[in-house]
Amino acid sequence: xxxxxxxxxxxxYDPYEDAMTDPPSFFFGQIxxxxxxxxxxxxxxxxxxxxTTIEDxxxxxxxxxxxxxxxxxxxxxTTVEFSLTPVDPTRKxxxxxxxxxxxxxxxxxxPSIEALGNHVAEVKxxxxxxxxxxxxxxxxxxxxxxxxxxxxxxxxxxxxxKFLQVYANQAECKQAADEMYNNHNEAxxxxxxxxxxxxxxxxxxxxxxxxxxxxxxxxEKTDGTIIAEDVxxxxxxxxxxxxxxxxxxxxxxxxxxxxxxEDENERxxxxxxx
Numbered sequence: 241x242x243x244x245x246x247x248x249x250x251x252x253y254d255p256y257e258d259a260m261t262d263p264p265s266f267f268f269g270q271i272x273x274x275x276x277x278x279x280x281x282x283x284x285x286x287x288x289x290x291x292t293t294i295e296d297x298x299x300x301x302x303x304x305x306x307x308x309x310x311x312x313x314x315x316x317x318t319t320v321e322f323s324l325t326p327v328d329p330t331r332k333x334x335x336x337x338x339x340x341x342x343x344x345x346x347x348x349x350x351p352s353i354e355a356l357g358n359h360v361a362e363v364k365x366x367x368x369x370x371x372x373x374x375x376x377x378x379x380x381x382x383x384x385x386x387x388x389x390x391x392x393x394x395x396x397x398x399x400x401x402k403f404l405q406v407y408a409n410q411a412e413c414k415q416a417a418d419e420m421y422n423n424h425n426e427a428x429x430x431x432x433x434x435x436x437x438x439x440x441x442x443x444x445x446x447x448x449x450x451x452x453x454x455x456x457x458x459x460e461k462t463d464g465t466i467i468a469e470d471v472x473x474x475x476x477x478x479x480x481x482x483x484x485x486x487x488x489x490x491x492x493x494x495x496x497x498x499x500x501x502e503d504e505n506e507r508x509x510x511x512x513x514x
Contacts, residue, residue, distance in 0.1 A: 264386070267334070267401075268417040269326040270410070271382050275340070275374065277305075281314045317341055320349075320374070322401060327381070327414045336401055343390040344400045352384075352403040353377055359406045380406045381413035444485055445492055451475050451482065452496050469497060 277297040282288055297316060299305075308314045318340040325333050338345050353373055360376055361368045383405040389398045407413040455471035473488050486493055 266404075266420070267324060267326065267384050267386070268328070268413050269324045269382065270413075271377065271380055271403075272323045272325075273321060273374065273378050275318055275320045278317050278319050279308060279314060280317065284313050320345060322349075324382075324384075327410065327417055338400070347390045348387060348400050348402055356403060356406050363406055363408050381408075381410055382406050383413070383416060441485055441492060444482060447482060448486065448492060448496055451479065472497070
C-alpha cells in the first residue's frame with residue numbers, strides 16, 4: 241500500500257509494493273467489541289450440513305429463547321465481533337467476527353483476554369472476578385499478535401487475533417508501539433554499523449605498525465631522552481586518517497606496543513665477563 245500524504249488514513253493500492261511487503265505480525269490500537277445471539281435453522285427432517293440458515297436472532301420474529309431451544313430444527317449461538325482502530329493513523333480499521341463456540345475463540349482469543357483479566361481490572365479500577373471481562377475489554381488500548389487460527393484446515397494459513405497487553409491510555413499504547421518498532425530497526429542497523437567500523441580498523445592497522453616503527457627510530461636518535469610511546473602519541477595526533485579511528489588507548493594500539501615490549505623483554509641479555 242502506498243501512503244497518500246493528502247489523506248493520511250488512506251492507502252493507494254500498489255500491486256508491486258503489496259507483493260513485496262510482509263503483513264504485520266503485531267497490532268496496537270483501541271479495541272471495541274460486541275456480542276449478540278444468532279439463530280440457525282434447517283428445514284424439518286433435513287441434514288444440518290448444507291441446509292442451515294444463519295441470521296441474527298430477534299425474539300419477536302423467532303420466538304423466545306426457550307421456544308427455540310425446544311425446537312430440534314433450530315439452535316441459538318453467540319457471535320463476537322472485534323474492531324480495532326490502530327494507534328498508527330496511517331493504518332486502516334480492522335474487524336474480526338467469529339462464533340463464540342468455534343475453536344478460534346475458545347482456544348485463542350478468549351484465553352488471551354482472560355490472561356489479561358488482572359490488567360483490565362487495574363486499568364479500569366475494577367475488582368478482579370466481579371465483572372464481565374469481555375464487556376469491560378471494550379474501549380481499551382491493546383497490543384496483539386496475528387497467529388494461525390486453530391480452525392485452519394491442512395494448507396490454510398488464516399490468522400486470528402491474540403491479545404498480549406492492555407494500556408491505560410493512547411499515549412502508553414503509542415509509546416509501546418514506537419519502542420517495539422524502533423528497537424527492531426536499531427537491532428537491524430547495529431550489526432551493519434559494527435561490521436563497517438571493524439573493517440575500517442582492520443584496513444588501517446598496518447599503518448599503525450609503520451607509525452610505531454617510525455616512533456622507535458626517532459626515539460633512538462634522542463639517546464633515551466624521550467620514550468617511543470610519547471613520540472607515537474604525537475605522530476598519531478597529527479595523522480588525520482588514523483586519529484579519526486584510533487587513540488593511544490585503543491586496543492589495536494596497545495596490542496602493538498605491548499607485543500613489541502614483550503619481544504624486547506624476551507631477548508637474551510648480554511653477559512659481561514669482566
